Amino acid sequence: MEPPPGLELDDEYCYELMKCIYGLKQAAYMFNEHVKALLLRHSFEVIPGDDCVFVHRSPSTGLIDCILGVHVDDLIIAAGPSKMKPVKKIFNDAYTMKDLGELSWYLGMKVEWSEDRTACFLSQSAMIKEILEEHHMGDCNRKFIPARKDFMRKSEGAISQEEKLWMENRGYTDTKYRALVGSLQYLTLATRPDLAFSVGQLARFVGDARRVQWNAAKQVLAYLASTVDLRLGFSADGGDEIVGYADADHAGNLDDRSSTSGYAFLFGGGALSWKSKKQQAVARSSAESEIMALDLAVREARWLRKLAEGLGLGVKPIMIREDNSAAIAISAKHRRTQRTKHIDVQYFAVCEDVTEKRVSIAPVASEDNVADIFTKGLERSKFEKFRGMLGLQFSNPRGGALDCVS
Numbered sequence: 001m002e003p004p005p006g007l008e009l010d011d012e013y014c015y016e017l018m019k020c021i022y023g024l025k026q027a028a029y030m031f032n033e034h035v036k037a038l039l040l041r042h043s044f045e046v047i048p049g050d051d052c053v054f055v056h057r058s059p060s061t062g063l064i065d066c067i068l069g070v071h072v073d074d075l076i077i078a079a080g081p082s083k084m085k086p087v088k089k090i091f092n093d094a095y096t097m098k099d100l101g102e103l104s105w106y107l108g109m110k111v112e113w114s115e116d117r118t119a120c121f122l123s124q125s126a127m128i129k130e131i132l133e134e135h136h137m138g139d140c141n142r143k144f145i146p147a148r149k150d151f152m153r154k155s156e157g158a159i160s161q162e163e164k165l166w167m168e169n170r171g172y173t174d175t176k177y178r179a180l181v182g183s184l185q186y187l188t189l190a191t192r193p194d195l196a197f198s199v200g201q202l203a204r205f206v207g208d209a210r211r212v213q214w215n216a217a218k219q220v221l222a223y224l225a226s227t228v229d230l231r232l233g234f235s236a237d238g239g240d241e242i243v244g245y246a247d248a249d250h251a252g253n254l255d256d257r258s259s260t261s262g263y264a265f266l267f268g269g270g271a272l273s274w275k276s277k278k279q280q281a282v283a284r285s286s287a288e289s290e291i292m293a294l295d296l297a298v299r300e301a302r303w304l305r306k307l308a309e310g311l312g313l314g315v316k317p318i319m320i321r322e323d324n325s326a327a328i329a330i331s332a333k334h335r336r337t338q339r340t341k342h343i344d345v346q347y348f349a350v351c352e353d354v355t356e357k358r359v360s361i362a363p364v365a366s367e368d369n370v371a372d373i374f375t376k377g378l379e380r381s382k383f384e385k386f387r388g389m390l391g392l393q394f395s396n397p398r399g400g401a402l403d404c405v406s
Helices: 027-041 081-094 125-134 161-169 174-190 193-203 211-226 286-310 325-331 345-355 370-374 380-389
Strands: 044-046 053-057 064-071 074-079 099-102 109-113 119-123 231-235 243-249 260-267 270-278 318-322 359-363 403-405
Touching (some): 027 064, 161 211, 174 211, 270 286, 286 325, 325 345
Antiparallel strands (some): 044 053, 109 119
16 A cells, blocks of 8 residues: 555654555455344345355245355345345445346356256356466366376485476476466365365475376376366256265375375365365374374364255254274264274264264265265276266256356
């Protein structure tokens, strides 16, 4: 900021900001607080677990008649026609707003609907094409999986002159690698759970990307080139309960023998939430690594249960399916043995959540555990099977059903 023309201030003085302005670090928070106060005055409620989601209940029935999501200054309104107009009027009276109509794009995601309007699809094909074009991979040889079993290992020793020259000739720098990984992470977090494991592996080397890491990144890009139009779908007949899957790859990291946790929660036939995460402690057994993965999934399940309660979907225990019998025995049946004495106490919190009926643990066959896709590189047939179970498909429906204002 600069003082107004004609006002000269000595360097010993500073400026006092009387109100928040656009562009400051705290601007998004302050605007959210302003919107929140506005909505509370009009009988909206903040749902448990997320300060950016509001609901309004009908005075006559007590049922939710409007759901509103806020992301900085972008809003999504889900409501019937009779409620939509008065909600938009609330914002038009308070702010200068743009009514973008029926939701079709939001934060870089394309939203489409089937012809009968019973299925919704989210995609980021435009962003994928931009990434491929930026890295000159639009006409590359296609790959059908993003990561092999032997995906990559940490490079040992100093980088050779030949490898350094190989990277310089291609313009490969750490800055460019970090930018690529950041772009891929946004895809992973939003609509492409099939990339979670491979991008998670790439992210471990943002400080020291060598030839092996760049080749692995190009494998991911080649896979994206063959799946540009892949969409994450949800349907009305896909189930109305949240179901989770948890898995771990024991000692899968050959550099330090750490394990990778993975989970996925499905709702309406599609992936609602997912994660692939390196475990912070080295597990001494497959049961211990599975308990760690289960603990990570249970934490997410408790949050999703809060959201479900706030949106009027009930407060049933969320079922998490696990394929390790020892982990099920420890968490769901409270069994302790000499082999479990060393396991950290925090992971036995899972037992309390089962006892309090916040979650339930159920067995699942390893070949049907979709969380396996988040823990290791899989061969093509198994990878494509789990990808389909996550709700990712190549169909191209049309339509729309929500409204967006900005």
